[in-house]
Amino acid sequence: MRCIPACLRNNVAELIAHLTANPDKLSYGSSGAGTSIHLAAELFKIRTGTTMTHVPFRSSGDIMNNLTGGHINLAFDNITLAWPQVKAGRLRALAVSSIELSAIAPDVPTVADTIPGFEATSWHGVFAPAGTPKLVVDKMAAEMKRILELPEVKDKLFEIGAVASPMTPEDFAKFIEGERAKWQDVVKAAGVKVD
Secondary structure, eight states, X not given: OEEEEBSSOSSHHHHHHHHHHSTTOSEEEESSTTSHHHHHHHHHXXXXXXXXXXXXXXXXXXHHHHHHTTSSSEEOEEHHHHHHHHHTTXXXXXXXXXXXXXXXXXXXXXXXXXXXXXXXXXXXXXXXXXXXXXXXXXXXXXXXXHHXXXXXXXXXXXXXXXXXXXXXXXXXXXXXXXXXXXXXHHHXXXXXXXX
């Protein structure tokens, strides 16, 4: 899930109106060309027909420093990093980019409230080398699911804004296929090049 902070507007509709009236006047940060944070902003630009200036950084920490310092105008960054800045009053969260509201920030609307179907979330997965026996993969998946469902693990993840979504290896493979297809289309449409 991503949190979209910006200092210039109060909601996504106002941001879109401002971007439409002021092409390329705002800048957005990312943790590098082709990263999920960069592609989330490109998807937003495609879906809204707006333009902004991309400022790539080396890390999300750099994004937060430049955003709170007023050197860039907005970012589509992970809620785990952005939310503490929002709570401290250094950033304003305009929306989350998951389809559902965030349990950690239930008063922050979704981008999809303004742009139906918009979703740009980040995720982490556990992988094993190709050729790992299915029995081993299934055992690892079951153990990961067990751990992620422990109350203390769920609580710790919630504290930082993360949500565990354990899947079977087969469901994870389907999920990855869908993500690859979606983001491949964004990369092509935006003309993203990774140096």
